[in-house]
Amino acid sequence: MPKIVDHEARRQDVAEIAARLIASVGLEGTKVRDIARMAGCSTSVVSHYFASKHELLLSAYRQRMERIVTRIDFAELEGQPLSQVLSAALPIDELGHENWRIWLAFWGLATTDEFFRLEQRQRSREAVDLFQRAILATGIMEEGEHSYLVAQALLSAASGIATQAVYDPERWPPERQIKLLELHIAAHVGEAALFAPAGG
Amino acid sequence: MPKIVDHEARRQDVAEIAARLIASVGLEGTKVRDIARMAGCSTSVVSHYFASKHELLLSAYRQRMERIVTRIDFAELEGQPLSQVLSAALPIDELGHENWRIWLAFWGLATTDEFFRLEQRQRSREAVDLFQRAILATGIMEEGEHSYLVAQALLSAASGIATQAVYDPERWPPERQIKLLELHIAAHVGEAALFAPAGG
Numbered sequence: 161m162p163k164i165v166d167h168e169a170r171r172q173d174v175a176e177i178a179a180r181l182i183a184s185v186g187l188e189g190t191k192v193r194d195i196a197r198m199a200g201c202s203t204s205v206v207s208h209y210f211a212s213k214h215e216l217l218l219s220a221y222r223q224r225m226e227r228i229v230t231r232i233d234f235a236e237l238e239g240q241p242l243s244q245v246l247s248a249a250l251p252i253d254e255l256g257h258e259n260w261r262i263w264l265a266f267w268g269l270a271t272t273d274e275f276f277r278l279e280q281r282q283r284s285r286e287a288v289d290l291f292q293r294a295i296l297a298t299g300i301m302e303e304g305e306h307s308y309l310v311a312q313a314l315l316s317a318a319s320g321i322a323t324q325a326v327y328d329p330e331r332w333p334p335e336r337q338i339k340l341l342e343l344h345i346a347a348h349v350g351e352a353a354l355f356a357p358a359g360g
Numbered sequence: 361m362p363k364i365v366d367h368e369a370r371r372q373d374v375a376e377i378a379a380r381l382i383a384s385v386g387l388e389g390t391k392v393r394d395i396a397r398m399a400g401c402s403t404s405v406v407s408h409y410f411a412s413k414h415e416l417l418l419s420a421y422r423q424r425m426e427r428i429v430t431r432i433d434f435a436e437l438e439g440q441p442l443s444q445v446l447s448a449a450l451p452i453d454e455l456g457h458e459n460w461r462i463w464l465a466f467w468g469l470a471t472t473d474e475f476f477r478l479e480q481r482q483r484s485r486e487a488v489d490l491f492q493r494a495i496l497a498t499g500i501m502e503e504g505e506h507s508y509l510v511a512q513a514l515l516s517a518a519s520g521i522a523t524q525a526v527y528d529p530e531r532w533p534p535e536r537q538i539k540l541l542e543l544h545i546a547a548h549v550g551e552a553a554l555f556a557p558a559g560g
Binding site: 183184185186187188189261264265266267268269270271272277280281284285309310312313315316317318319320321323324326327328330331339340343344347348 | 383384385386387388389461464465466467468469470471472477480481484485509510512513515516517518519520521523524526527528530531539540543544547548
């Protein structure tokens with residue numbers, strides 16, 4: 161069914177253009193007509209793929225979230241150490257910086273928009289589960305309340321590092337972010353977690 | 361000079377009204393005419409106190425930031441343990457929730473507005489210094505690179521806890537936030553820091 165595949169691929173392309181635009185000009189500045197222009201189509205073609213601007217923005221947000229989840233899963237499958245697995249969530253490269261700008265734009269919206277608050281809540285809960293799986297994969301901790309608490313602690317840490325790094329890249333180069341994340345991992349999971357593979 | 365005092369007090373009142381409005385309807389929804397109406401004056405009176413909407417929003421932001429700094433300083437002077445001192449920065453009550461909604465609204469703006477990015481960067485650097493002072497006040501750590509790193513770690517943790525709690529108060533009641541913060545303090549500063557006074 162090549163037509164369906166094309167439809168889905170085209171939808172993803174448009175959402176990706178939206179994501180880049182949000183990262184560069186913010187949510188307010190992101191206009192459907194600009195997205196259409198950058199996609200080389202008309203606004204009615206964009207409307208064909210997305211019922212509303214809201215749906216388009218949501219797709220952009222989710223698509224970037226999924227890219228990070230894929231990155232983390234991949235690093236885990238490769239058997240990389242926990243710090244490398246979890247640092248895939250940090251703004252340590254261009255994609256990471258772009259993602260965080262997008263998420264922070266949505267966080268602003270989610271303070272007053274109940275739909276986006278629930279979306280953010282859901283994604284955040286999923287992220288704790290993802291972090292817990294990565295922690296368990298080291299074999300150092302066991303499933304249960306404590307490793308869940310540690311997953312919450314490491315997600316809080318990573319998220320707090322990221323939100324500082326986005327606004328202060330001068331003081332938070334990638335090495336500093338990773339150093340802080342390693343400090344958290346050593347403190348909460350143990351020094352051994354810095355070397356043990358988190359999966360594989 | 362009662363006139364100057366009045367002017368400053370009135371300015372603060374207007375900024376406080378703006379802060380509450382930002383927390384409830386977001387930055388986009390905050391209109392000078394609504395602020396004026398809530399302050400019981402005309403928009404030209406508001407313009408008398410603030411040269412621009414930008415200046416008014418900035419004052420609202422800074423005023424709430426300073427209230428938290430005062431809270432933390434006060435808890436330190438009272439000789440409260442580190443977890444209580446630092447938890448003054450968390451959304452564990454109505455004021456804390458309101459503050460975080462305000463900051464997150466500005467964080468969204470700061471991803472594309474260079475002025476607010478620099479403001480956010482500055483506030484974030486000051487917060488690290490504030491956290492470091494509170495850590496040093498326990499007498500457990502010494503001034504230097506390591507206690508600065510730990511201050512960055514605890515600020516990251518608190519900030520990450522707060523941003524999850526704002527969107528997920530269901531899973532992050534005050535007890536949970538404080539429990540996580542204590543886990544971070546115990547892991548980075550030591551169990552003793554949970555009981556030792558952070559100042560006095």
